[in-house]
Amino acid sequence: MSVPTPWVRCFRRRPAASTILLCFPHAGGAASAYRDWPAHLPADVELWAVQYPGREDRIAEPLIDTMAELVDAVVKAVEPALDRPVVVFGHSMGASVAHEFTLRLRPGVARRLVVSARPGPADQRPRADLVHLRDEAGVRAELDLLGGGGAAAMADPQLRDLLLPMIGNDFALIERYRPGPAVLGVDVLAHVGADDPSMPPESADSWAAATTGSFTRHTHPGGHFYLADRLADVIATLGGSTPEVNHMSEAFTVEGLREAVAEVLGVSPDPDANLFELGLDSMRMMMLSVRWQAHGVEVPFADLAEQPTLSAWSKLLTAG
Numbered sequence: 001m002s003v004p005t006p007w008v009r010c011f012r013r014r015p016a017a018s019t020i021l022l023c024f025p026h027a028g029g030a031a032s033a034y035r036d037w038p039a040h041l042p043a044d045v046e047l048w049a050v051q052y053p054g055r056e057d058r059i060a061e062p063l064i065d066t067m068a069e070l071v072d073a074v075v076k077a078v079e080p081a082l083d084r085p086v087v088v089f090g091h092s093m094g095a096s097v098a099h100e101f102t103l104r105l106r107p108g109v110a111r112r113l114v115v116s117a118r119p120g121p122a123d124q125r126p127r128a129d130l131v132h133l134r135d136e137a138g139v140r141a142e143l144d145l146l147g148g149g150g151a152a153a154m155a156d157p158q159l160r161d162l163l164l165p166m167i168g169n170d171f172a173l174i175e176r177y178r179p180g181p182a183v184l185g186v187d188v189l190a191h192v193g194a195d196d197p198s199m200p201p202e203s204a205d206s207w208a209a210a211t212t213g214s215f216t217r218h219t220h221p222g223g224h225f226y227l228a229d230r231l232a233d234v235i236a237t238l239g240g241s242t243p244e245v246n247h248m249s250e251a252f253t254v255e256g257l258r259e260a261v262a263e264v265l266g267v268s269p270d271p272d273a274n275l276f277e278l279g280l281d282s283m284r285m286m287m288l289s290v291r292w293q294a295h296g297v298e299v300p301f302a303d304l305a306e307q308p309t310l311s312a313w314s315k316l317l318t319a320g
Helices: 067-081 093-104 136-146 150-154 157-176 201-210 227-237 247-251 254-265 282-293 301-306 310-319
Strands: 019-024 045-050 086-091 110-116 187-193 215-220
Touching: 019 093, 045 067, 067 093, 067 157, 086 093, 093 110, 093 157, 110 227, 136 150, 136 157, 150 157, 157 282, 187 201, 187 227, 201 215, 215 227, 247 254, 254 282, 254 310, 282 301, 301 310
Parallel strands: 019 045, 019 086, 086 110, 110 187, 187 215
Antiparallel strands: none
């Protein structure tokens, strides 16, 4: 069955795959956060990434700021297309969206729920200082604390104008959300960073009470965005295998960058062509940078803007 749009992105089609890995992004995140995951998955797993409205290619659509409305929309769009068993994954805010989505699925569709960087339901307590009520400086302070590249993107004025409404919306959604008493009937795996400033690792253990299935916690070195360095370890718990290719090496070659830029700009540029003259702007720069951050690589936007060619970017990103 075809992938539902506009709610899902499938970056590598695998029609013969026996399992779908359905991934939900973190607050302020987008489907492109999972663009590089298929290279780490076995051939019988097809990855679908949920694209929330109000970001990337859905930037013109209204944001959704309540969990119930968001989950209702995802279930309506995605569940009818799930023609194979599903492993549901979510990181941070995405873990709670994935949880609520899995509760709503018809019995037998979900094989397991995998949650990342999110306390269990019983430990999801309201914080005293709500991020979505802070001023810009307060939001940036939270992003600095969590890491993951969000603070660096906010340093660019044009990107900041694009990101602030999205980030504020998502923090409002997750900070107002309260889990209900419903219990899952599938196995739950929890992945956490040992030094995550937003939660102690043991607060993930209350996911055990949220299901009648088994529960396992995996604690990794790193903070809230430990995934940048521990992706292979997480994939292995999902049934993953050795990567099909050295995806980082390929991603930062001129040809790898040409493929990524072509998807975003709609043209396939020459290595020394000025990308700004071909339509590159701050929003599209952000869409590209999310892919590089998935490899744990960050290069200042100012450096990229000073040398806006594939040849120069390949050198900068490889060095990064």
